Amino acid sequence: MSTIEMIIEERAASIGNFLVGRLLPFREKRMVGPFIFIDHMGPIKMSERENFDVLPHPHIGLSTLTFLFEGSIMHRDSLGNEVEIMPGAVNWMTAGKGIVHSERTPEYLRHSEKHMHGLQIWVALPKELEQMEPEFFHIDSTQIPSWTEGDIDFKLIAGEAFGRRSAVPVFSKLYMLEIKSSKRQTITIGHELYGEAGLYILEGSIESDGNTYQPKQLLVAKDSSICEFVMEANTVIYIFGGEVFPEERFIDWNFVSSSKETLAEAREKWIAQKFPKIKGEENEFVPYPSRIKK
Known part of the structure; x- marks a missing residue:
């Protein structure tokens, strides 16, 4: 990398009860290729009273890639998937026209000391696939x-x-x-x-x-x-x-699209709670944050 265009330092950001180091988007560099969002989680040690809990929240127009170095996360989504993410494996969830998922410390670890360290990444979809049906794949580390x-x-x-x-x-x-x-x-x-x-x-x-x-x-x-x-x-x-x-991509909270109108529709749909639900978590959700500019 003999010529560097830009150096981006991690900036602290909150994802509920957890602080992360945000890398993308950056005010002077919104994307690198199709990569539009990167968070560095941890490394952090949590006590038996602390857990990683991100309540049900929606996405559109992107694929999420979760890659852990340490720890474990239980993924649940509105397609009915329930998968534990372990270090070295890849969770690849494509939101398309809309999906809801939650990420939590697995039940068997909730009352013990634990560590968390990994990357949370969003990859924007090509324009013609932004409204595709949602999909989910779990790729084991051996693959x-x-x-x-x-x-x-x-x-x-x-x-x-x-x-x-x-x-x-x-x-x-x-x-x-x-x-x-x-x-x-x-x-x-x-x-x-x-x-x-x-x-x-x-x-x-x-x-x-x-x-x-x-x-x-x-x-x-x-x-x-x-x-x-x-x-x-x-x-x-x-x-x-x-x-x-x-085409340019726009971000509104957890939504990504080449169309601002599509973002507005997704925002109102989530506020009205018209996205699909996660079985067993129907009454839990992350509210649309009022600080986001509409």
């Missing part, structure tokens, strides 16, 4: 392509790169890669990527053009074809990006 080249470990969490394809059923040309290095070495992968590229440092540090970059920084490249940098020993990074959509 994620992983390989080693020398002292570098790679994992293709989603999309296509390096002549490989992840089992995550994406809808546009994109990639999300995990790269781990056990020793200091130069990484050159630009020719394998395409579109826009962002690099997030989870652990360790990298060097580029004589500058050193640390954890909790998202580096946005000017050109994905020039991704060359030095990884220090025991460094873990995530590279994501892909082809840019021709």
Whole structure:
């Protein structure tokens, strides 16, 4: 990554009873490829009296990607899915025209000490698929392509790169890669990527053009074809990006669309509680926040 267009620092944001580090959207960079929202959750240790509880809330026009490093989350949605997300697995939920889901600490962990650490990501849908029927897929960690080249470990969490394809059923040309290095070495992968590229440092540090970059920084490249940098020993990074959509995307709370009218319709539909319900959680929901500008 010899030419960096922008450095985005994590900013604290609240998701109910939990603080996260927000990376996207950023006021000067709303998206990287089709990636429109990225939260870094944790790392945090919770006591036996604390739990991760995000009540039922809606989405439209996007796919969510949940990837944990530590901990466990119980996912429930209005399609009837109930799946525990474990480290290394991928939850891929496509909202399309509308879905509701909740995310909570599993029952068997609610009265014990626990840890939480991971990434919550939104990927915008192509315009022609924004109103598709909602879908849900859970991809086990054993289905994620992983390989080693020398002292570098790679994992293709989603999309296509390096002549490989992840089992995550994406809808546009994109990639999300995990790269781990056990020793200091130069990484050159630009020719394998395409579109826009962002690099997030989870652990360790990298060097580029004589500058050193640390954890909790998202580096946005000017050109994905020039991704060359030095990884220090025991460094873990995530590279994501892909082809840019021709149309602008707008965000209103948990809704994403190329149409502001569609966002307004979704907002009023949620306020009127006309979205589908999650079985067993029919009377719980996150209210539309009044601070959001209509």
